[in-house]
Amino acid sequence: MTLTLEAVTYRYPGTARPALADISLEIAPGAVLGLVGANEAGKSTLCLLAAGLAPATIGGRIEGRVVIDGLATVAARPSELAQRCGILFQNAETQLSGTAATVWEEVAFGPRNLSLSLAEIAERTDWALGILGIEALAPREPGRLSGGQAQLVALAAVLAMRPAYLVLDEPTSQLDPQGTKMVGSALQRLAHDTGVGLLVVEHKTDLLASIAERCLVLADGRIVGGGPSAELLADPRLDGWGVEPPSAVRIERAARSAGLAEAMLSAIAALP
Amino acid sequence: MASAARVIGSGDTRAGLPAFVQPLPSGPYRSLNPTTKGVIAVSEALVAFAVRGWSGPLAVLLALALTAAVARLGRSLLPFLIATVPITASILLVNTFLFPGATDRIVTIGPFAPTWTGLTAAVQATLRVVAFAMSVAVLVLTTRPDELVADLERRGAPRGVTFVIGATVRTIPRVVQRAREITEAQRARGLDTEGRVWRRVRGVLPLAAPLVFGSLNEVEEQTMALEARAFSATGRRTPLRVFPDHVAQRALRWMLAIGTTALIILSIAGALAFLP
Numbered sequence: 001m002t003l004t005l006e007a008v009t010y011r012y013p014g015t016a017r018p019a020l021a022d023i024s025l026e027i028a029p030g031a032v033l034g035l036v037g038a039n040e041a042g043k044s045t046l047c048l049l050a051a052g053l054a055p056a057t058i059g060g061r062i063e064g065r066v067v068i069d070g071l072a073t074v075a076a077r078p079s080e081l082a083q084r085c086g087i088l089f090q091n092a093e094t095q096l097s098g099t100a101a102t103v104w105e106e107v108a109f110g111p112r113n114l115s116l117s118l119a120e121i122a123e124r125t126d127w128a129l130g131i132l133g134i135e136a137l138a139p140r141e142p143g144r145l146s147g148g149q150a151q152l153v154a155l156a157a158v159l160a161m162r163p164a165y166l167v168l169d170e171p172t173s174q175l176d177p178q179g180t181k182m183v184g185s186a187l188q189r190l191a192h193d194t195g196v197g198l199l200v201v202e203h204k205t206d207l208l209a210s211i212a213e214r215c216l217v218l219a220d221g222r223i224v225g226g227g228p229s230a231e232l233l234a235d236p237r238l239d240g241w242g243v244e245p246p247s248a249v250r251i252e253r254a255a256r257s258a259g260l261a262e263a264m265l266s267a268i269a270a271l272p
Numbered sequence: 273m274a275s276a277a278r279v280i281g282s283g284d285t286r287a288g289l290p291a292f293v294q295p296l297p298s299g300p301y302r303s304l305n306p307t308t309k310g311v312i313a314v315s316e317a318l319v320a321f322a323v324r325g326w327s328g329p330l331a332v333l334l335a336l337a338l339t340a341a342v343a344r345l346g347r348s349l350l351p352f353l354i355a356t357v358p359i360t361a362s363i364l365l366v367n368t369f370l371f372p373g374a375t376d377r378i379v380t381i382g383p384f385a386p387t388w389t390g391l392t393a394a395v396q397a398t399l400r401v402v403a404f405a406m407s408v409a410v411l412v413l414t415t416r417p418d419e420l421v422a423d424l425e426r427r428g429a430p431r432g433v434t435f436v437i438g439a440t441v442r443t444i445p446r447v448v449q450r451a452r453e454i455t456e457a458q459r460a461r462g463l464d465t466e467g468r469v470w471r472r473v474r475g476v477l478p479l480a481a482p483l484v485f486g487s488l489n490e491v492e493e494q495t496m497a498l499e500a501r502a503f504s505a506t507g508r509r510t511p512l513r514v515f516p517d518h519v520a521q522r523a524l525r526w527m528l529a530i531g532t533t534a535l536i537i538l539s540i541a542g543a544l545a546f547l548p
Contacts, residue, residue, distance in 0.1 A: 048496070053496050057495065058492070077504070078499040079499075079502035079503075079504055079505035079506075082501060082505075083502065087496070087497075087500045089493055091493065093490075094490045094493040094494045094497060097435075098438070099421070099438035100418075102292060102293060104293055108512065110501035110502055112509045112510045113501060114502050115505070115507040116510055117510070118510060121510060121512075123288075139290070139292040154497075157501060161501060161502065
């Protein structure tokens, strides 16, 4: 059982040039796959395809197949896919329904759409809030949360759908350092404590270095590199692909170019 | 979540929910079913406008005064009353001074000649506007939007309709906040948004475009986020709570609906001409 993209090429409606070409990847339950690339590389498009929202919701033409646990996304209803693969966008504000008086009700919005029993809704909502460590936010008004808190609530709302896979499209891009740290540690917990498979798109490679086992590089709609995160994120070609390496790699390179002693280099390399 | 915060009990429709989730409203009038309060407000607004002369608006205002007293609304109605001032002031001025065909002048001041006919029409129109505003105010002050939406949802209203109602009400503060942010940004770039009225009006134009286009841009992402939460799933959404709805309230709603419709028809047919 996996989330698989098999030789996927995708064109947006009214365009001849593919936004993504010949993409193949696989995410197993419990695995964390990172995806990096410059702006306009096609990362968000890949997220929409992996979650089954493209072409179902936004249209366009797809060649190849996206299969989630044996179900081809083109043949499935959006509500069916929502229970298999969740997606978190950059802007927390647009992801909240805007109809709930409390965070608890906001998280319960999705399970209610599935016509579940109240007991099941309560159980799922409490689980989603608990796994992210934000139970204390439950009685709060969603409109009065900080950016990091709102993004965690949006993540909890997707988790309450109990998907086997989660696609995170730059979940910390609009957050300050504190919000990034908050979401980062929640993702680490999520990756370690649940069997949810994660596809994480991030510019902040420090975050990917800490949670993703493997990473892929996307450039001009194609996968141009891939491998274990530790190796790929230290790859000298990363800058050429428009991706900034993690801070540990940058410090190490700066130290090397400044000719610092090997002992100091080792100490810097050992930094978390 | 602490179990002590839960509503516990067999047969309780809220079993398993935290106590802070949509507590049922209490107190006189407020504890009525949200749909009943909605029907009362709509009936009052329609009667105020449909029944001609003084009778319609005065009867509605009397009913509203009683309701406001029972619900202990008091001063909280004042902002709604003040909000009507621009429109009521213009109604009074235009009708009193420019009522077409009226010749019964009260006094002549240069080119201006207010008339008794115009003044009567103006006061009646003002009472109607105030009655309308107060009926909305009483509903808003005694019923949370979520309550009304939740009750309509339970009654089988399409989830798209209830979502639009709920989202619209909750989006207003966000739009206001965004407008404020854009105003600050435009002001930081030298746009004059203070001072004389015409300057302020000119300042609104550069504000409108980013506000509208910014909101439209968000719609696509919002749609996808809703899809990712199974909004398009078939079947009825699970209501989080059920508001009490007694036979007397159901009877009242039907009486109001039938009575209001009858009054509108009679008024259009001219059968209420005997009313003052």
